[in-house]
Amino acid sequence: MEEFLKTGERIFALERMFNKREGFGRKDDTLPERLLKEPMPEGPAKGMVHPLEEMLKVYYEKRGYDEEGHPTEENLKELELICIVGLPCHVRAVRHLQHIKFELAPAIKFVIGLFCMANFEYEQMSRWIKERGMEMKDVEKMSTSKGFFNANTGDTKLSIPLKETEARHSKHCQACDDYSTELADISIGSDGSKERWSSVIIRTESGEEVFSELKSKGYIRTKWHYNFLASQNQVVS
Numbered sequence: 001m002e003e004f005l006k007t008g009e010r011i012f013a014l015e016r017m018f019n020k021r022e023g024f025g026r027k028d029d030t031l032p033e034r035l036l037k038e039p040m041p042e043g044p045a046k047g048m049v050h051p052l053e054e055m056l057k058v059y060y061e062k063r064g065y066d067e068e069g070h071p072t073e074e075n076l077k078e079l080e081l082i083c084i085v086g087l088p089c090h091v092r093a094v095r096h097l098q099h100i101k102f103e104l105a106p107a108i109k110f111v112i113g114l115f116c117m118a119n120f121e122y123e124q125m126s127r128w129i130k131e132r133g134m135e136m137k138d139v140e141k142m143s144t145s146k147g148f149f150n151a152n153t154g155d156t157k158l159s160i161p162l163k164e165t166e167a168r169h170s171k172h173c174q175a176c177d178d179y180s181t182e183l184a185d186i187s188i189g190s191d192g193s194k195e196r197w198s199s200v201i202i203r204t205e206s207g208e209e210v211f212s213e214l215k216s217k218g219y220i221r222t223k224w225h226y227n228f229l230a231s232q233n234q235v236v237s
């Protein structure tokens with residue numbers, strides 16, 4: 001139940017942060033004019049109108065928001081709001097935002113990085129696949145393995161030597177030197193792993209914590225894979 005309530009708080013805080021970004025705040029937390037100006041005609045509250053300012057003050061305090069009705073840094077930290085999954089370049093951007101103390105930074109609890117060798121422009125890739133007799137809309141899975149780029153429709157598999165794909169990499173990828181998301185808490189990728197398994201590099205204490213918990217709850221199966229730069233890695237399915 002506690003976790004359920006916390007999830008609600010997280011959703012609400014995220015909405016309030018979105019509002020903040022769009023310029024909404026205390027002035028927009030209001031009630032219909034009738035409730036603020038027309039006294040209640042009968043009942044226990046007869047003659048009263050809603051004391052909006054007083055109500056907002058108490059409400060923001062209870063929620064842990066600031067005077068403008070926005071979640072505070074403390075509040076976001078407590079809610080442990082966000083897990084980010086991204087490519088190495090995304091994760092670098094996230095770490096940079098944390099470094100410069102971007103507003104939502106305290107809410108970022110965990111970062112998962114995916115292995116990435118390169119990215120392709122979608123339009124270019126579609127044309128390229130079409131030239132080889134396959135339609136992009138039919139492709140169910142794309143992967144790289146053992147020096148080949150593979151596109152799979154379920155019935156048909158197209159394999160192209162990676163060397164041939166290099167000229168089609170996005171330009172920014174040609175200057176990228178981070179394959180395994182070195183700044184993530186956990187890095188995951190299936191390159192070089194057996195079918196239905198992924199290689200995992202645990203990089204931080206929180207990465208270790210989350211991974212152990214997933215393992216102990218039976219959400220993942222693990223087995224030792226190989227030594228990688230003298231450190232141990234596990235494979236997960």
Ligand code: SF4
Pocket residue numbers: 087088089090116117118119170172173174176177178
């Ligand atoms: S190779 Fe390209 S897409 Fe992949 S992480 Fe680097 S810059 Fe990003």
